[in-house]
Amino acid sequence: MVTRVPPSLLRHRIGVEPYLGDGAYGPTYGPLVEHPALVGKAVRMVRAPDGREVTSSAQIIAAPGLDCPPGSRVTLPDGRIATAITTASHTAPGLPVPASTEVMCE
Structure with missing residues (x-):
């Protein structure tokens, strides 16, 4: 599992x-x-913690427990510095799917 x-x-x-x-x-x-991660570059609309709709230009998947609250500075693999919009922890106890942390960046 x-x-x-x-x-x-x-x-x-x-x-x-x-x-x-x-x-x-x-x-x-x-x-x-520094953290290992999987970074995807796609433009998506996400809702910021204050309710605004914001455009995300980078999505990050990392190991569970990544310390990256909204507002954090994230240096992407290409050297660009982005700002974390939202962070979500994904878990599914008992199911054969991986736990991870997802960060949407502007």
Whole structure:
């Protein structure tokens, strides 16, 4: 039974600077951490946490537990820095499908 997305499918490397909140001088971020991931580039409409409809230009699948809250800076494999719009954890206990984290970026 598959319990998490197989590492062999995570062919890209991304860098994530987790959003920590707003400080006196603007947004603050945690340290850059690299992760294996699968990155797809497609334009899609997604709903941001505040309810706005936003265009996502990159979709990321990573291992479960990825620390990438909305607002985080994500360095994509091509070097572009994107902003995380939404993060979703996918699990299906007892079913033969992999657990993963999905991040939509603008």
